[in-house]
Amino acid sequence: MAFDYEKYIRPGKLPHIWCPGCGHGIVMKGMIRAMDTLGLEKNNTAIVSGIGCASRLPGYIDCCTLHTAHGRAAAFATGVKMAKPEMTVILVGGDGDGTAIGGNHFIHACRRNIDMTYIIMNNYIYGMTGGQFSPTTPHMHKASTTPYGNPDPSFDIAKLAIGAGATFVARGTAFHANQIDKLIVEAIQHKGFSVVEILDDCPTTYGRRNKFKSVIEMMNRLKEVAVPVKAAEKMSPEQLQGKVLTGVLYKEDKPEYCSEYQKVIERAGGGAR
Amino acid sequence: MENKLPTIEITERYCKGCHICVEFCPKQVLEMKGFVVSVKNLEACIKCMQCELRCPDFAIKVIP
Numbered sequence: 223m224a225f226d227y228e229k230y231i232r233p234g235k236l237p238h239i240w241c242p243g244c245g246h247g248i249v250m251k252g253m254i255r256a257m258d259t260l261g262l263e264k265n266n267t268a269i270v271s272g273i274g275c276a277s278r279l280p281g282y283i284d285c286c287t288l289h290t291a292h293g294r295a296a297a298f299a300t301g302v303k304m305a306k307p308e309m310t311v312i313l314v315g316g317d318g319d320g321t322a323i324g325g326n327h328f329i330h331a332c333r334r335n336i337d338m339t340y341i342i343m344n345n346y347i348y349g350m351t352g353g354q355f356s357p358t359t360p361h362m363h364k365a366s367t368t369p370y371g372n373p374d375p376s377f378d379i380a381k382l383a384i385g386a387g388a389t390f391v392a393r394g395t396a397f398h399a400n401q402i403d404k405l406i407v408e409a410i411q412h413k414g415f416s417v418v419e420i421l422d423d424c425p426t427t428y429g430r431r432n433k434f435k436s437v438i439e440m441m442n443r444l445k446e447v448a449v450p451v452k453a454a455e456k457m458s459p460e461q462l463q464g465k466v467l468t469g470v471l472y473k474e475d476k477p478e479y480c481s482e483y484q485k486v487i488e489r490a491g492g493g494a495r
Numbered sequence: 496m497e498n499k500l501p502t503i504e505i506t507e508r509y510c511k512g513c514h515i516c517v518e519f520c521p522k523q524v525l526e527m528k529g530f531v532v533s534v535k536n537l538e539a540c541i542k543c544m545q546c547e548l549r550c551p552d553f554a555i556k557v558i559p
Contacts, residue, residue, distance in 0.1 A: 224504075224547060224556040236509055236553055243513035247551025399548045425513075438518045 230254045230264075232284045239278060241349075243437030245396030245422035246276055249343055252394075252402025252420075253312070254283070259407050267310045270299040272324055275350045275424075276316035276343040293324025296331035299338055307480040310410060311338040318348045318356040321377050325357070332386035332415050336479035339409045339416045342379055345424035353427030364431040379419045384472045389414035391472040395421040397444040398468065408470065413478050421448070421466065501542050502558040507531050509554035516546035516555055 228236075231254075240246045257267065267285040271277035273292035280287035286309075290298040295313045303311045320328050320342045331340070347365055348354040355365035355372045358379065362371035383391045390412040392405040402420060409416035423429065423440035434440045451469040454462060503524070512530040521543060526535040532554070542559045 224544075224558050227553055231553075237511070238552070240551065242511035242552075243515060244551055247553065248549060251548070251551075251553070437513050437515060441515065441519075 227254050235282045241426045243425045248396045248399050249420050255403035256406035268302045269312050270295045271314045272319040274316040274319040279314045296327040313340040317344040317358040322357045329386035332383050332388040334479045335414045335476050342419045343422045345422040347424050347428040349424045349427050380471050383417040388417045389474050389476050390416035392470045393419045393468050395444040395448050397441045503534050504556040506554045509552045515549050519545050
């Protein structure tokens with residue numbers, strides 16, 4: 223049966239603003255399927271974003287949504303979760319919003335281990351503002367501000383999240399569309415800060431500067447570089463050169479921030495919630 | 496056993512002509528007509544739902 227996406231989309235909001243072939247729409251579909259699988263109630267789900275192409279996503283989804291300042295999605299979402307711990311809080315954003323402007327908020331939200339899910343759509347560039355290089359632009363790839371190649375080494379968002387203390391880290395790609403909703407379901411079910419990085423394509427500002435002739439070529443590149451974690455165990459370091467691991471990369475149980483904060487309230491003599 | 500043909504609903508207003516559905520269809524059921532996708536060969540459709548799954552613009556629905 224065809225999946226009814228429109229029940230989670232605000233009436234009259236489609237077609238969306240994303241460029242032809244942009245993977246953000248595929249990620250949004252995965253997210254809607256995940257919300258449907260979990261049976262999330264619209265009034266009890268908050269979707270928070272910063273600024274950027276990916277951060278336009280909450281505008282389309284018919285839940286409690288918050289479109290905030292650039293990079294500050296994690297800060298606003300922490301406020302939402304602290305005020306209403308029973309709410310499911312999902313953050314969405316791009317690589318620039320999450321790891322450059324919001325890098326500090328991101329690592330500290332990871333460290334706190336507050337119960338929310340951060341979906342980072344990594345398209346390797348700042349798409350909305352005209353294709354400036356971002357912290358995830360690969361070494362020597364071109365952007366509008368690095369026309370001769372980007373000399374910076376790039377961030378590995380998943381490793382950054384694990385290092386900062388996130389307790390669930392997964393990675394998928396826009397090509398592996400079937401996997402996206404499964405990863406998001408697992409991330410939302412996990413109690414603690416969950417990061418789901420989805421590798422994406424930006425044909426308009428990244429693809430055309432880096433010799434990708436079409437959207438299909440970009441999608442096929444995602445297919446080629448992705449290696450599932452289980453398959454990677456059997457591969458040699460030489461075979462893994464230039465590949466990206468996908469699937470659930472890290473999972474652990476640690477005390478969650480809202481319940482720890484409740485203990486502080488009780489210790490200080492305040493009423494239990 | 497009778498093989499019922501699916502219905503492929505295309506919302507032309509949503510389609511941005513990115514070619515993803517056309518390229519990833521394993522049976523070449525779809526084609527581009529100008530900037531918008533259209534159904535070329537419905538009999539070949541195996542209802543794998545790849546086009547519906549991958550369309551970033553919510554433009555395709557396959558009703559088996």
